Amino acid sequence: MPVQRTDALAVRSASDVVAVRQLVRTRAQEAGFNLVDQTRIVTAASELARNTLDYGGGGRATIELLTEPGRTGLRMLFEDEGPGIPDIELALRDGYTTGHGLGLGLGGARRLMNDLRIESRPGKGTRVDAVRWR
Amino acid sequence: MERIPILKMGRFLLVTIQVDMHDRLALALQDDLTARITETGARGVLIDISALEMVDSFIGRMIANIAAMARILDAQTVVTGMQPAVAITLVELGLDLPGVRTALTVERGMLLLRAVLHAAGELDQPSAADEGLDAGPAD
Numbered sequence A: 001m002p003v004q005r006t007d008a009l010a011v012r013s014a015s016d017v018v019a020v021r022q023l024v025r026t027r028a029q030e031a032g033f034n035l036v037d038q039t040r041i042v043t044a045a046s047e048l049a050r051n052t053l054d055y056g057g058g059g060r061a062t063i064e065l066l067t068e069p070g071r072t073g074l075r076m077l078f079e080d081e082g083p084g085i086p087d088i089e090l091a092l093r094d095g096y097t098t099g100h101g102l103g104l105g106l107g108g109a110r111r112l113m114n115d116l117r118i119e120s121r122p123g124k125g126t127r128v129d130a131v132r133w134r
Numbered sequence B: 001m002e003r004i005p006i007l008k009m010g011r012f013l014l015v016t017i018q019v020d021m022h023d024r025l026a027l028a029l030q031d032d033l034t035a036r037i038t039e040t041g042a043r044g045v046l047i048d049i050s051a052l053e054m055v056d057s058f059i060g061r062m063i064a065n066i067a068a069m070a071r072i073l074d075a076q077t078v079v080t081g082m083q084p085a086v087a088i089t090l091v092e093l094g095l096d097l098p099g100v101r102t103a104l105t106v107e108r109g110m111l112l113l114r115a116v117l118h119a120a121g122e123l124d125q126p127s128a129a130d131e132g133l134d135a136g137p138a139d
Helices: A014-030 A035-054 A088-092 A105-112 B023-040 B057-072 B084-093 B106-119
Strands: A003-011 A059-068 A071-080 A115-121 A125-133 B006-009 B012-016 B044-048 B076-080 B101-103
Touching (some): A003 A014, A014 A059, A014 A071, A014 B023, A035 A059, A035 A071, A035 A105, A035 A125, A035 B084, A088 A105, A105 A115, B006 B023, B012 B023, B012 B106, B023 B057, B044 B057, B044 B106, B057 B076, B057 B084, B076 B106, B101 B106
Parallel strands (some): B044 B076
Antiparallel strands (some): A003 A059, A059 A071, A071 A125, A115 A125, B006 B012
């Protein structure tokens, strides 16, 4: 998939999570997503960035504007070098959390995006790759 | 630290969230509101979120917590002005804000709070105090 534009942001603090949301909002607008889709993407970005911060111990976000013949998309990569997710299916289940949240972050983000993939190696880190097409 | 202002209007507390809140700010609001309910003996809390372009699970949980804590402190909470795109996303995310009353506008939110207190026999009629007006000493 040709990448039209890439931005990378550190996710090290609560204000970085806000910065990720704002950048994703701008890129989603530029990609021509309607307001509901923009809101879905920004909300998913917020959930995933918070996971990177709270569970991954911080990391980075990469936001890509994608173009394919006939369609435009937005891809968000969240990577950390944290403890990893031992059981991804369990982590995607609503209500499951190892922290203090509601356990809606990963499963909710998957519902808000068209495609969400998680790669994780215990002790090495986690990489979440989420795409929404227009 | 940055704080979200809480206004007192008669027996109600009014909060308008106008900034993209980071998580600590949301937690601070939760603590501040609970403290203000106790200090003022407020019977209602109105939170206007019409400026919020997104409510994720963290902010949603904060809103639900505020409503639950307020209820325990004998105050009712109404959330006003949620944008349609935010409502759609919130439900898809899996949050339905149980126990939180909502209204489309601040005006309707105030009416709802008054109606709830009235039904509970707390307010006989809308009084000047509930409008936030200084009616002077009662006769």
